[in-house]
Amino acid sequence: MSPLPRTAGRPSIAASSDAGAAVARWLAPGHDHPWHGEPVPAAVTLHHFGYVRLIACAAGPLRVARGSRPSAEDTAAAGDAVALVVPRDGAVRLVQDGRGAEVRSGQLALLDLRRAFSAEQVDAARMLFFRLPAHVLHIPGDVLRTLTARALTPSGGVAALLAPLLRRLDDTASRIPAAVGERLGGIVTELVAALVDDAYEAYDSVDSSPRTGPEQLIVTIRRYIDQHLDDPGLSAEGIARAHLISVRYLHRLFQGEEVTVGRLILRRRVEECARELARRGRVSPSISVVATRWGFRNAAHFSRAFKAVHGQSPQQWRRLAAAAATGSA
Numbered sequence: 466m467s468p469l470p471r472t473a474g475r476p477s478i479a480a481s482s483d484a485g486a487a488v489a490r491w492l493a494p495g496h497d498h499p500w501h502g503e504p505v506p507a508a509v510t511l512h513h514f515g516y517v518r519l520i521a522c523a524a525g526p527l528r529v530a531r532g533s534r535p536s537a538e539d540t541a542a543a544g545d546a547v548a549l550v551v552p553r554d555g556a557v558r559l560v561q562d563g564r565g566a567e568v569r570s571g572q573l574a575l576l577d578l579r580r581a582f583s584a585e586q587v588d589a590a591r592m593l594f595f596r597l598p599a600h601v602l603h604i605p606g607d608v609l610r611t612l613t614a615r616a617l618t619p620s621g622g623v624a625a626l627l628a629p630l631l632r633r634l635d636d637t638a639s640r641i642p643a644a645v646g647e648r649l650g651g652i653v654t655e656l657v658a659a660l661v662d663d664a665y666e667a668y669d670s671v672d673s674s675p676r677t678g679p680e681q682l683i684v685t686i687r688r689y690i691d692q693h694l695d696d697p698g699l700s701a702e703g704i705a706r707a708h709l710i711s712v713r714y715l716h717r718l719f720q721g722e723e724v725t726v727g728r729l730i731l732r733r734r735v736e737e738c739a740r741e742l743a744r745r746g747r748v749s750p751s752i753s754v755v756a757t758r759w760g761f762r763n764a765a766h767f768s769r770a771f772k773a774v775h776g777q778s779p780q781q782w783r784r785l786a787a788a789a790a791t792g793s794a
Contacts, residue, residue, distance in 0.1 A: 487511075489529045491520045492548060492594050493578035512638040515650030518596040521635055525555070525589030531582050545599045545775070546578040547609065549657055551631050555590025559583070561614040572616045573628060573660065577609055580723070593635055595653065600775060602658050603740040606732065607687050608665050617664050627656040682708070683718055687729070694734050697760045701726045734759045735774045738767070742779060743786035752779045 487509040512519040550557060556569045561582040568574040576582050578596070586592065599609070619625045634641075634649065641649065686704060693699045704726065705715045719726055737759045742752070753764050756779075761767040771779045 488520060488522050488527070488594070491518065492529065492596060493531060493546060510638075512634075513646065513650075514634065514638075514641075514653065515647035516598055516601065517650035517653050519634060519638060520594040520596065521591070521638075522594070523589075523591045525586050528583065528585040530584070531578070531580075547597050547599045547602060547604070548576040548578055549595040549597070549631075550574045550576060550584065551593040551595065551628070553591040553593060553632060553635065555586065555588055555592075557590065557592055558585045558587070559614045562610055564614040566614050566616045568616045571628070572618050574614065574616055575609065575612050575661070577613050582614070593631060595631060595657075597654060597657060600739065600743075601654050602661065603736075603743060604658070604661055605691075605736050607691070608661065612661060612664050615664070617660065619660060619663075627653075627660055630656065679718055682710075683722065686715070686718070686726075690726075690730055690733060694730070694737060695758060695760050697762050699730055699760060730760075731770050732774060734761060735771050738771065738779070739775060739782060742783040752783065755779075 491509075491511050509520065509522045509524070512521075550559065550568060551573055552568055552570045554570055556567050557574075558565065558567050559574050559576060559582070561576055561580065566574060576584070577599070579599070584592075619627050630653065634653075638646075686708060689704060689707060690699070701712050701715055705712045708715075715726060719729070722729075724732065738755050738761075741755050741758075750758075752767075756764060756767040761770075768778055771777075771782070775782060777785075
């Protein structure tokens, strides 16, 4: 994990002629698609609140996108990141995971920066992009995929505090001391996680996107996997048998899912282990107990799988989480 910046102020500023490139560079490596029309004055600023990055863009027309097959270099540079999109004025059209939504002032939206997406402003607007490391939110991949490119409205509870806080941060970012900025980054993270919990509960019970037979079967299989992660014997063969399909058809279903069944099981187990280790910190059970609880039979295998997903060992992950919880990170 890179060191936290020592100042929240002194923003980086991009010239109007390079606004799209600045957003793409600071948000996630991708391809800026310039709009061929009348030039519109624009300014892009970058502020840091601990590990949370605020990219404020006053521009129009503008389109930033990431292709469906990013290079290995782009994937590595983009890192483990999620963006919360906050229109202050105007609207932005977002596309990801087969969905598109127009998001307006007063609404919020999520993008997974590790996968293909596009964000387009047809008219002049002021947009805020809050970039957060995905792992600090502890959002399972399937949950995030359900919520990307949807217009979300914080309607109550803790999440209702989020939108006004984000606007206030935009107004005062350059005057906030570094230490305060780091704490505010943690508060933003907790509120984003609360927003995700509220939104997922709504979309999980009433999905606004009709699904075909194979798409619904994929959703059912993903839920089955989540319900049986603690079973060390969970396998493609068992999943196929439980759903009365062949193993070959099961693999065919997941050809368009960017992950094989085996890797999905492994990734979800690692995500749940990471969530438990981070939330419980030093009082959590031993790493081997957590690994066994989520279906890992071999400690060495668990350690390799964890590092492949998060770029650090389980020991390092728990140590950093404990330090962050006590404010010593």
